[in-house]
Structure formats: structure tokens, C-alpha cells
Amino acid sequence: MVLPLAAAPAAGVTGQGAIIAGTGARGGGMLLDPTGTPYDKRIPYSLEEPDRPPPQPPKLPDPFVALIAVALAVVSIPNVLLHTYIDKRKDDADCKKELEKYGVATHRDLKNKSMKNVTASHHVLQNAFLQNARGGSAGSISGCPSYDVDDGIAMLINDVPGQDHDKITAMQDKFSRSYRENGTSPTYPEARDQMKKELSEIKNPLPMTPIAAECIALKVDEMMAKKCPAVLTGSKPLHVPYSRKDV
Incomplete structure (x- = not known):
């Protein structure tokens, strides 16, 4: 039979916290993890990070606004013009x-x-x-x-x-x-x-x-x-x- 972890004899405890099952009909000397699950039956896991969505490019400004911003910066027209053009687009x-x-x-x-x-x-x-x-x-x-x-x-x-x-x-x-x-x-x-x-x-x-x-x-x-x-x-x-x- 499988011994509970708390009751396992000292000789049966491995250095990694696993226990050795008894040699009875169901034990067979299988190496179990601390939860009592045979190591060869555990669900595989990966150390890799879970899938993540690919990085998205930054959202670009409205092309119209961006174009005017660049043009005004180049020719040094006062900011009021940009402000005016953008506000003109309101209703x-x-x-x-x-x-x-x-x-x-x-x-x-x-x-x-x-x-x-x-x-x-x-x-x-x-x-x-x-x-x-x-x-x-x-x-x-x-x-x-x-x-x-x-x-x-x-x-x-x-x-x-x-x-x-x-x-x-x-x-x-x-x-x-x-x-x-x-x-x-x-x-x-x-x-x-x-x-x-x-x-x-x-x-x-x-x-x-x-x-x-x-x-x-x-x-x-x-x-x-x-x-x-x-x-x-x-x-x-x-x-x-x-x-x-x-x-």
C-alpha cells in the first residue's frame, strides 16, 4: 500500500520530497510525488511562457492631423493654425x-x-x-x-x-x-x-x-x-x- 507522507518511514523519503511506495501488489516500488501521484503519470508541463498576442504597432494619429502637425513644425507657423484646422473639423x-x-x-x-x-x-x-x-x-x-x-x-x-x-x-x-x-x-x-x-x-x-x-x-x-x-x-x-x- 502507499504510505501517507506524514507516516512514511524516514528511509522511504527521497531527498526531493518524493516517497517510495511499498512493495505490495499495487506498490511495485513506484516513485510517487508528494501528492501521491506516480511521476510517470503526471501531466507534462513546460517552463515556457504561455502564448501571448503578438505586439501591436503604436496607433498612428489621423493622417490629416499628422500631416498638418509636421508641415506647421517645418515652417514654424504659430500653433494657433493647427488648433484652428483641427477645430474646423468639428461639426x-x-x-x-x-x-x-x-x-x-x-x-x-x-x-x-x-x-x-x-x-x-x-x-x-x-x-x-x-x-x-x-x-x-x-x-x-x-x-x-x-x-x-x-x-x-x-x-x-x-x-x-x-x-x-x-x-x-x-x-x-x-x-x-x-x-x-x-x-x-x-x-x-x-x-x-x-x-x-x-x-x-x-x-x-x-x-x-x-x-x-x-x-x-x-x-x-x-x-x-x-x-x-x-x-x-x-x-x-x-x-x-x-x-x-x-x-
């Missing part, structure tokens, strides 16, 4: 609804609808960035040769003294003052970021939302691409508001 219908909701149009379309101390046709990107002298294209900066004041993207905002329009004007003055004092000009991405901060101050006739502000900024990007491509790519500077230095 355009959503932005169209936002622009309609906030009454975004050109200053040409809105200037006759403004009423002093009630509503103002507000250039969302300060017009003075694009013109040395306000008015027709003759007064525009060299990077925007065909732009005039009426081409600016605008919206009607609260013009009651001390309200939205006055607050935004104060923000614009503070932003441009540091550049005038340093004798430098803001880049378009810097002016664009400032524009969105100013838009966030609009409370009337409808409070501004981050989504609407980005849609409006994209509309300005579109206008800039048509009228001021050299400014958009950074090869021409913006004018510093209230500066006598023409650019």
Missing part, C-alpha cells in the same frame, strides 16, 4: 448656431444697428491691431493690405456706460499698454487669447459661453486667412493700439 453646424445666437457678423452689417449708450457694434478682435489709422484699407497695416474697418468680425453688445463695452475697452487698453511701453507687438495667438478673455466679459444681451467664444474666434481666424494671411503666419506684426509706430 460646423454647431458653430453656425452659436454665431447666429450671438448675432456675429461683420461690422459692415452691424454698424447701422448700434445705438450709442444702448448697443455697440463691437470688433471682437480690436480693429486697431489691424489698422494704423481707422477707416479704409489705406490705413491698414502692411500685413492686411485689403482690410478695412467694415471687414472686422463684430457683434452687438451692451453699450450702457460702465457695462460690457466699457469693461472690454478697459481690458484692451491694459493689454496694449505693456506692448507700447516695451516697444514690441503682440503675436496673433496672443491677441486671439486676449480676444477670448474679453469675450468672456460679455453678459448682455446674452452671457458668453466658452464654446461660443471659440466659435467666434474661429470666425475671426477665417477672416484673417482671407485679409491678413501674413499676420496669421507670423511673418508680419500687428499694430499696437494707440501707438504712433506704423507697421
Whole structure:
């Protein structure tokens, strides 16, 4: 008979923890493992690792986005362009609804609808960035040769003294003052970021939302691409508001 491990005589225990079965009819001197299983009946096993799925190549970005990222890196166009192109791929219908909701149009379309101390046709990107002298294209900066004041993207905002329009004007003055004092000009991405901060101050006739502000900024990007491509790519500077230095 097979002896339990605990009861196996010392002489019957091998150096590897196996026991020798008795020499009876069923024992036959077979070498058993500690579980009582004959070594020649054990299930074979392998020291090799179990099969694993083959390594997968890293997921590549959308070819369109990757191509633009490489192109912009090569020619050093400001990151705002990549940001703009990617955002343009969102549902355009959503932005169209936002622009309609906030009454975004050109200053040409809105200037006759403004009423002093009630509503103002507000250039969302300060017009003075694009013109040395306000008015027709003759007064525009060299990077925007065909732009005039009426081409600016605008919206009607609260013009009651001390309200939205006055607050935004104060923000614009503070932003441009540091550049005038340093004798430098803001880049378009810097002016664009400032524009969105100013838009966030609009409370009337409808409070501004981050989504609407980005849609409006994209509309300005579109206008800039048509009228001021050299400014958009950074090869021409913006004018510093209230500066006598023409650019």
C-alpha cells in the first residue's frame, strides 16, 4: 500500500520530497510525488511562457492631423493654425448656431444697428491691431493690405456706460499698454487669447459661453486667412493700439 507522507518511514523519503511506495501488489516500488501521484503519470508541463498576442504597432494619429502637425513644425507657423484646422473639423453646424445666437457678423452689417449708450457694434478682435489709422484699407497695416474697418468680425453688445463695452475697452487698453511701453507687438495667438478673455466679459444681451467664444474666434481666424494671411503666419506684426509706430 502507499504510505501517507506524514507516516512514511524516514528511509522511504527521497531527498526531493518524493516517497517510495511499498512493495505490495499495487506498490511495485513506484516513485510517487508528494501528492501521491506516480511521476510517470503526471501531466507534462513546460517552463515556457504561455502564448501571448503578438505586439501591436503604436496607433498612428489621423493622417490629416499628422500631416498638418509636421508641415506647421517645418515652417514654424504659430500653433494657433493647427488648433484652428483641427477645430474646423468639428461639426460646423454647431458653430453656425452659436454665431447666429450671438448675432456675429461683420461690422459692415452691424454698424447701422448700434445705438450709442444702448448697443455697440463691437470688433471682437480690436480693429486697431489691424489698422494704423481707422477707416479704409489705406490705413491698414502692411500685413492686411485689403482690410478695412467694415471687414472686422463684430457683434452687438451692451453699450450702457460702465457695462460690457466699457469693461472690454478697459481690458484692451491694459493689454496694449505693456506692448507700447516695451516697444514690441503682440503675436496673433496672443491677441486671439486676449480676444477670448474679453469675450468672456460679455453678459448682455446674452452671457458668453466658452464654446461660443471659440466659435467666434474661429470666425475671426477665417477672416484673417482671407485679409491678413501674413499676420496669421507670423511673418508680419500687428499694430499696437494707440501707438504712433506704423507697421
